[in-house]
C-alpha cells in the first residue's frame with residue numbers, strides 16, 4: 001500500500017494548554033459499565049441512549065422486530081450497543097457517536113460495549129481509562145445473591161485495581177420486586193459493606209434504584225407510584241455531578257490506540273484516548289512499540305474537526321507518513337522528544353487474587369494483551385506500609401501484596417505507574433502498578 005506522504009499541514013504552533021483554558025469545553029468523562037452476567041448492563045445503556053435521543057425510537061423499533069423474530073424481544077435495547085460493536089469490528093466505517101452522550105456540563109463516553117463476548121479483557125481496557133464505574137446489580141430475588149458471589153466481586157476488585165475510585169451502583173430491575181424500598185436498602189447495605197472491604201471509600205459510592213428496561217430513574221424520574229419513596233438523583237444526575245479524574249495535561253503525550261482503520265482522510269486513522277499531554281495538527285508523533293514516526297494530518301474531537309486535543313479526550317487522528325502495519329490496537333502514541341520506553345521485563349507491585357508462583361500469565365495493560373511469565377517473586381509486602389515482610393517467597397497467597405518480576409515474549413511500551421492485570425487460564429490472578 002502506498003503510504004500517505006503528502007505535504008504536511010503546517011503546524012500552527014498553538015499554545016494548546018491556553019487554548020484549552022480559553023475554550024469553554026465541557027468536562028470530558030468516561031465510564032465503564034460492569035456487573036454480573038444478565039444484570040441488565042446493555043439494556044440499561046441502550047435505554048439511556050434512547051431516552052437521551054442519541055439513538056432514535058425507529059432504530060429501537062427495528063431492532064425489536066428483529067429480536068421478536070428470534071423470540072428475544074426483551075433484548076432489543078441491549079442490541080443498540082451490541083449492534084454498535086459489530087459495526088465497529090467490521091472496521092469500515094466507525095460511528096463513535098452512539099457510545100457517547102452529552103449533558104449540559106459533560107461529554108460522556110461509555111467505554112466498551114458491555115455485551116462483548118470477551119468481556120473481562122475489554123473491561124480491563126475500559127477501566128484503565130475510566131473516571132467512574134457504573135456497577136449494575138440485579139435486584140430480583142435470587143439474582144442479587146448469586147451476583148454477589150459471582151462477577152460482581154471480580155469486577156469490583158478489578159475496577160479498584162485499575163484505579164477507578166468512584167462507583168455509582170445502579171440497583172436494577174426494581175420493577176420485578178414492586179419497587180420494594182426494603183429490598184433496595186438490603187442490597188445497598190450489603191453492597192456498600194462489600195465495596196468498602198474492596199477499598200472504595202463510602203463518600204465515592206452512591207446508589208440509585210432503577211429499571212433499565214423501563215427507563216425509571218435513568219434520565220427521567222420514575223413515574224411508578226410504588227417508586228415515589230426515592231427522591232434522590234437519577235443515574236444521569238449522579239454521573240453529571242461526579243468530578244472526572246484530574247488530567248495530566250502538562251505531562252508528555254501518551255495516547256492509547258483503541259482502534260485502527262482506514263478512512264477517506266487517511267489509510268491510518270486511529271481512535272483512542274489521550275491519557276496525558278496534548279497534541280495539535282502537524283505534530284510529529286512516535287508510535288511504540290514499532291518506533292515509527294508519523295504526523296498528525298487532522299484531528300477530530302467529539303465528531304468535530306479540531307486543531308488540537310488534550311488529555312482526557314477521546315480523539316480520532318488521521319496520520320500521515322506511516323504504514324498501517326506499524327500501528328496496532330494497544331500501541332502507545334507519544335512525543336518523539338519524550339518517548340515511552342519499550343521493555344520486555346518489568347517489576348510490579350501486585351495484589352494477588354489467586355496463588356502466584358513462577359507461571360505463565362497473560363499481561364493486560366489497557367488494550368494491550370501480551371503473553372508473559374512470572375519470572376520471580378522478590379518479596380511479600382505489607383499491604384499498608386509497603387515494607388518487605390518476607391524475601392523471595394516460593395508462593396504468594398490470595399489477598400497478599402507482592403513485588404514480582406514479569407518477563408514478556410515481546411517488547412512493549414512500559415513505564416512506571418501503569419496499571420497491569422495478570423490473568424491465567426481465563427481467570428484474573430493479580431493486578432497492580434508497575435514500579
Ligand SMILES: Nc1nc2c(ncn2[C@@H]2O[C@H](COP(=O)(O)OP(=O)(O)OP(=O)(O)O)[C@@H](O)[C@H]2O)c(=O)[nH]1
Pocket residue numbers: 035036037038039040041042043044074075078114115116172173174175176210211212213214
Ligand atoms: N424486568 C426487567 N428486566 C430487565 C431489566 N433490565 C434488563 N432486563 C432483562 O434482563 C435480561 C438481560 O439483560 P442484558 O441487558 O442483556 O444484560 P447484560 O448485563 O448486558 O448481560 P450480559 O451482556 O450477557 O452480561 C434481558 O432479558 C433484559 O430484558 C429491568 O430493569 N427490568
